[in-house]
Amino acid sequence: MKDFAGRTAFVTGGANGVGIGLVRQLLNEGCKxxxxxxxxxxxxxxxxxxxxxxxxxxxxxVSSREAFREAADRVEAEFxxxxxxxxxxGVNLFQPIEExxxxxxxxxxxxxxxxVINGVMTFxxxxxxxxxxxxxxxxxxxxxxxxxxxLAAGTPGIYNTTKFAVxxxxxxxxxxxxxxxxxxxxxxxxxxxxxIYASDAIRPDSLKGGAKPVNQEAVERLAGVHEFGMEPDVxxxxxxxxxxxxxLHIFSHPDHKEEMREIFDEIIAEYRDYPKDAGHDQRVxxxxxxxxxxxxxxxxxxxxxx
Numbered sequence: 001m002k003d004f005a006g007r008t009a010f011v012t013g014g015a016n017g018v019g020i021g022l023v024r025q026l027l028n029e030g031c032k033x034x035x036x037x038x039x040x041x042x043x044x045x046x047x048x049x050x051x052x053x054x055x056x057x058x059x060x061x062v063s064s065r066e067a068f069r070e071a072a073d074r075v076e077a078e079f080x081x082x083x084x085x086x087x088x089x090g091v092n093l094f095q096p097i098e099e100x101x102x103x104x105x106x107x108x109x110x111x112x113x114x115x116v117i118n119g120v121m122t123f124x125x126x127x128x129x130x131x132x133x134x135x136x137x138x139x140x141x142x143x144x145x146x147x148x149x150x151l152a153a154g155t156p157g158i159y160n161t162t163k164f165a166v167x168x169x170x171x172x173x174x175x176x177x178x179x180x181x182x183x184x185x186x187x188x189x190x191x192x193x194x195x196i197y198a199s200d201a202i203r204p205d206s207l208k209g210g211a212k213p214v215n216q217e218a219v220e221r222l223a224g225v226h227e228f229g230m231e232p233d234v235x236x237x238x239x240x241x242x243x244x245x246x247x248l249h250i251f252s253h254p255d256h257k258e259e260m261r262e263i264f265d266e267i268i269a270e271y272r273d274y275p276k277d278a279g280h281d282q283r284v285x286x287x288x289x290x291x292x293x294x295x296x297x298x299x300x301x302x303x304x305x306x
Contacts, residue, residue: 005030013089017194021232062115097157101210112162190253
């Protein structure tokens with residue numbers, strides 16, 4: 001992905017945090033940008049701050065497939081085909097799994113995972129069809145996960161689960177879309193200057209069953225911590241730089257590099273040298289074929305120039 005100018009971008013969770021940083025940077029690159037967010041007041045504030053450039057707002061609950069399709073139709077009717085998709089909307093619940101309810105699961109899965117799935121299933125078939133027809137050159141999908149896609153402590157348990165899933169989805173999609181010249185990246189930021197600590201404010205009433213009372217003191221503590229988060233515009237610029245290089249993993253924060261090395265070393269250390277079991281040689285032969293195919297796909301990704 002070398003050229004952003006003139007393209008239409010669709011950014012979920014686009015009115016706050018990483019999303020508004022992406023919107024500003026994309027506009028600076030000459031894109032037409034749709035801000036999709038569940039908060040209409042936040043959309044209005046964002047639009048008022050952007051000097052009436054080629055930007056529009058669309059209120060969207062990303063967990064709704066039908067709402068996603070309607071939003072896509074509306075944006076493409078006004079701004080033309082979307083070739084840059086940022087599945088960025090997310091919510092958090094700062095508690096362990098054993099203290100959570102089914103409604104907690106449905107809420108976070110609906111936004112953090114199904115929201116990404118809905119974005120992919122809405123826009124990717126359109127992108128592929130246009131590439132095949134020769135009416136669109138490439139494109140790029142960036143899915144916002146988190147360092148929680150790699151670093152899974154006990155809290156926040158459901159959030160970690162959703163972000164691991166977004167990482168897996170993105171990695172698979174990255175390789176399947178190479179043939180169309182469509183890039184896919186997974187953004188894994190650390191601490192961000194955002195309002196994700198206040199996610200409870202937008203939790204649907206229908207999914208509040210079993211919800212623990214909001215601990216206002218904890219929310220205020222998290223607000224103070226997030227004041228030290230990375231500025232959204234810094235993350236956005238690093239994201240666009242990575243997209244230009246078609247990098248699969250976007251690590252905006254260098255803060256976690258050594259911890260990641262430690263964790264992967266610990267994972268490798270958990271392997272054991274077991275004696276050969278029945279079928280070992282045939283299984284290893286099959287895995288060698290799979291391993292070679294995957295290695296070629298990774299090499300093709302690194303060599304890609306689109």
